[in-house]
Amino acid sequence: MLKGWRGYEIVLGAVVASAAWAVLLILTSYPNGVATSLHEIGQHLDLVSAFITAIATAFIARYTLTLKRSTDKLWDAGEKQFALARETSDRQNVEVQHQIDIAKEAGRAAQKSADAAVAAERxxxxxxxxxxxxxxxxxxxxxxxxxxxxxxxxxxxxxxxxxxxxxxxxxxxxxxxxxxxxxxxxxxxxxxxxxxxxxxxxxxxxxxxxxxxxxxxxxxxxxxxxxxxxxxxxxxxxxxxxxxxxxxxxxxxxxxxxxxxxxxxxxxxxxxxxxxxxxx
The missing domain is CATH 2.60.40.1470 (ApaG domain)
Known part of the structure; x- marks a missing residue:
């Protein structure tokens, strides 16, 4: 895929090129470039249409597969990012709780010290x-x-x-x-x-x-x-x-x-x- 091109532009270009090539092939297959009958021309155009449709379908399938792979990669990246964020959050929560426990213990120690000081003086x-x-x-x-x-x-x-x-x-x-x-x-x-x-x-x-x-x-x-x-x-x-x-x-x-x-x-x-x- 060319850099800077979007997927649908590539598909459209391929279909147009295929159609032009097919029409040129039909016109050059007749003497002097003129069809012998309208019926034959219609038959050939039907073949061109079918050919173009097949090519377009193939390109669309290819594009759809590429899009699915990209979507899967984005989904996997999102899952990994979410897991990383959750792990980081859990780790931070543990650390915060640890700090809270330390603060509580320090508060209890300070209260015990204050109570002991009061008890010693009362x-x-x-x-x-x-x-x-x-x-x-x-x-x-x-x-x-x-x-x-x-x-x-x-x-x-x-x-x-x-x-x-x-x-x-x-x-x-x-x-x-x-x-x-x-x-x-x-x-x-x-x-x-x-x-x-x-x-x-x-x-x-x-x-x-x-x-x-x-x-x-x-x-x-x-x-x-x-x-x-x-x-x-x-x-x-x-x-x-x-x-x-x-x-x-x-x-x-x-x-x-x-x-x-x-x-x-x-x-x-x-x-x-x-x-x-x-x-x-």
Missing amino acids: ARFYVVIKKHNLADFLSLAGMYPNSPTMPYSFEPVIEYAFKNYGKTPGIISEVSHGLIVHEAPPDPVYQVSDHLFVENMIAAGETTETQKFDGPVLFDTIADALPILTGQKHFWFCGRFDYTDVFGNPQVHRFFMRYVKTGLQWGFQPYDHKHYNQSS
Whole structure:
């Protein structure tokens, strides 16, 4: 195919050239260039027409085949281009997702670092038992182990406070407490303290005003106290201290303590029970 020529121009040129050649052949086949009869001329023209049609059909078929091959090549090139584009897109998507994951991980690390910094600086309160009358109660009850029916009423009193062991102030929100007598660790039951604080913001290293638990009468006779003396039952002192740190975050310290005898001395001891004795 000649450079710069379009396919249909080549076909048209070939048909015209073939027709001219055929007409010239017919005219030169007769003496003096004149046909003997119109009938013969028509027959020859029919042959020329058929010949031209055959040539044109061949050229068209050839052109159609060439066009199909070109179309197939264009289709294959398009498919390859599409596959390449899809592969590139997939690779870019993976890379973008990888970068997003890296950014998320960096964000989480930064958040953890910030949280750790805040946690290291914020207020942290823990309960401190100051005094109580439980030892006096048990000492007196122990003097009458053989008189279980002897009337013996008792109203426990426990004074305690919360010390800020953190590095920044904390603001008191609410204090709750309760005292239970039971064999095994009970489910904590407590009520809000009715003490009104004069100072609600407690600086680092400082202690809150003293709280006082003066609960209901728990005993009627000596028999009620004897299981505590023998270790079959215990006093369980529990509660929670709600406060807000200087960063505006609500916090809570829960406490759960058992009154036990160690050697010759009685005292409160933190007891690991559920989520108690933890400071958020």
